[in-house]
Amino acid sequence: MDDIKNCPFCGHSVHVKTIVGITYVYCDNCGLVASFRKYERKHQTIERWNERVGEYNVRS
C-alpha cells in the first residue's frame, strides 16, 4: 500500500480517490481537497502530495 502523509492542516489521515481520470487527495475531517492534474496517476499524486505536505510544518 502506498504511504501517504496526513493532512497538513488538521493532522487527520487522508484518502485518495480517482474520479474521471483525475486523482484527488481529500480529508474527511477538515474538507481539504487537492488534485495535481499533471500527475494523474495515483502513485504520482501521492508522491506530489507527500512533497507538498513536507512544505508545511505539521504539528503532531
Ligand SMILES: [Zn+2]
Ligand atoms: Zn484535514
